[in-house]
Amino acid sequence: MLRSLDIRDILIIDRLELAFQPGLNVLTGETGAGKSILLDSLGFVLGWRGRAELVRSGVDQGEVMAVFDLPDGHAARAVLEEAGLPVEDELILRRVNTKDGRKTAWVNDRRCSGEVLRALSDTLVELHGQFDDRGLLNPRGHMAMLDDFGNHSKDLDVLRRQWRAVGAVRKTLEQAEADLAAVRAEEEFLRHAVAELDTLDPQPQEEAALDAKRRLMQGAERIREDVSKALAAIGYEGAEGLVNDATRWLEGAADQAEGRLTGPLEALLRVQDALGEAQAGVEATLEALAFDPSELEHAEERLFAIRALARKHEVLPDDLGGFADTLREKLTAMDQGEGNVADLRAALAAEEKTYGEMAAKLTAKRQKAARALDKAMAAELAPLKMERAVFTTEITAADAGPDGQDAVVFTVATNPGAPSGPLNKIASGGELSRFLLALKVCLTAQISGITMIFDEIDRGVGGATADAVGRRLAALADGAQVLVVTHSPQVAARGAHHWRVEKRVAKGQTTSAVVPLDEVARVDEIARMLSADKVTDVAREAAKSLIMDK
Structure with missing residues (x-):
């Protein structure tokens, strides 16, 4: 229950303290006296989004403080606990707005965000303004109203989680299908490239080895003739033969040379050894230079094939083996992807089936709640002089979504035998106000501890109808707290507590005051x-x- 509202320096209010009571609290006054400012101020301290500039002219900041009683089990206690704020029997909300637009809020003397204020306000106050029936006219909000009436919040939470699960699997499936389609688009290329690489089977460092072998064989033809000549020059027909002859001749003369030829003979022996070593090396070189011309052709063909394949795939020759492994992995992934897509499709079907079952159960609950709401509305409309009107909650099939697969529309028939239709086309202004009041009474019947505020809910009605509205508001306030801003004397007369909002002018300044x-x-x-x-x-x-x- 709202116990007090303290407003300082907000618009044309300099200082105002209001102490509200249980039951029906009535605020009246001339048009423009400032009744809407009271609601703006209350909305400000509750974190509602409203006017951008609230601070009274000539001051640095404006402030609003609201005090609520919180009985045991009040929904606001859970909000406070979740936000880590003190939980007490008395809830004090205070919010300051500086002239430069900065806003600061406190809950029980602890700083808090506007988001926390708005969460608290949902459990503390329900405002029905003079244009609030526009929400009633918008079918997009009808299903939420029905779900509130039927207390379907837990079912909706579960269904929304399931809808997200369906979406997650569907997104994964779509990505898997896209990946598989991309691989399939290049499947022919992949299989041809892998076969080509497997046939060639390039090895690491093979390109460098083939290039060296090719260059060696190409150079062999040019140097083989000179190497052969050199072998002949140092062989038996050349230097070896001459050295042998010289050695033989010197050995024949050595006995008569009295030792003078010993050194030369030893040198010639060393020359013979060196010639033999040189001859062996040259012969080995000639043997290495010997090749089959077809071998050069084969080496060149393989070298050119490796280089061409490397250019084709834009990789280094030594990377062709790894590139082939990458292509094989893509083909393997494609084969596995087909199985993965099949598994995902089965998983999606299972998730959609679960969603469908949950949605069908929620539809059944909505249909039951719709019948209860229609019955409750019939009971509420009669005291409001609309006993001949018929309110119907229509539920039709709709595309599946996070809130189910239903479309909900409120329709009315204001006279017997008349066709039913949307509220904005069938009901007059006064009828809309009464439909709104009846609907709000039905929707809040199960809510306890909330202060209901009606801003000119009686507009467009008068006489006996206004009296009926006043009586229903008084009945609604029995055991609860209702605040009504009204221009109807019939409604004002039903109040248990009455304040008048009036404008005052002093020293050239206009202020608003509220008088009990x-x-x-x-x-x-x-x-x-x-x-x-x-x-x-x-x-x-x-x-x-x-x-x-x-």
Whole structure:
């Protein structure tokens, strides 16, 4: 319950303290007196998004403080616990707005965010403004209203999680199918490239070895003739033969040379050894230079094939083996991807089946809630002088989504035999207000501990109909707290507590004040509402009659 509202320096309010009570609290006053400012101020401290500039002209900041009573089990306690804020029987909300637009909020003297304020406000206050029936006219909000009435929040949470699970599997499947399609698009290339690489089977460092072998064989033809000549020159027909002859001749003369030829003979022996070593090396070289011309042709063909394949795939020759492994992996992934896609399709079908079952159960619950809501609305419309009207909650099939596969629309038929249709096409302004009141009463019947505020809910009605609205508001306030901003004397007369909002001008400044009314002042205020500016004795008697009739 809202216990008090303290407003300082907000718009044309300099300082205002209001102490609200249980039951029906009524605020009246001339148009433009500042009744909407009270609601703006309350909305500000509750974190609602409203006017951008609230600070009264000439001051640095404005401030609003609201005090609520929180009985045990109140929904606001859970919000406070989740936010890590103190939980007490008294909830104090305070919010400051500086003239440069900065906003700061406190909950029980602890700083908090606007998001926390808004979460708390959902459990503390429900506002039904004079244009709130526009929400009733929008079919997009009808299903949410029905779900609130049927208390389907847990079912919706579970269904939304399942919808997200379906979406996650579907997204994974779509990506897997796209990947598989991309691989399949190049399947022919992959298989041809792998076969080509497997046939050639290039080895690491093979390109460098083939290039060296090729260059050696190409150079062999040019140097073989010279090497052969050199072998002949140092062989038996050349230097070896001459050295042998010289050695033989010197050995024949050595006995008569008295030792003078010993050194030369030893040198010639060394020359013979060196010639033999040189001859062996040259012969080995000639043997290495010997090749089959077809071998050069084969080496060149393989070398050119390796280099051409490397250019084709834009890799280094030594990387062809690894590149072939990569292509094989893609083909393997394609084969595995087909199985993966099949598994994902089965998983998606299972998730969609589970979703369908959950959605069907929610549809059944909505249909049951719709029948209960229609029955409750019929009971609420009768006291509001609309006993002949028929309110129907229509549920039709719709595309699947996070909130199920239903479309919900509220339709009405205001007279027997008349066709039903959307509210905005069938109901008049006064009828819309009463439909709204009846619907809000039905939707809040199971909610306890919340303050309901009605801003000119009685617009467009008068006489007996306004009296019926006032009686329903008074009944709604029995055991609860209802705040009503009204221009209807019939509604004002039903209030248990009455305040008048008035404008005052002092020293060239206009301010708004709220005055609590005693019984005498209340009679005068309701008489003013009945007879406009001039309050007559007849009007006072009529006001007293309205008050006593409650």
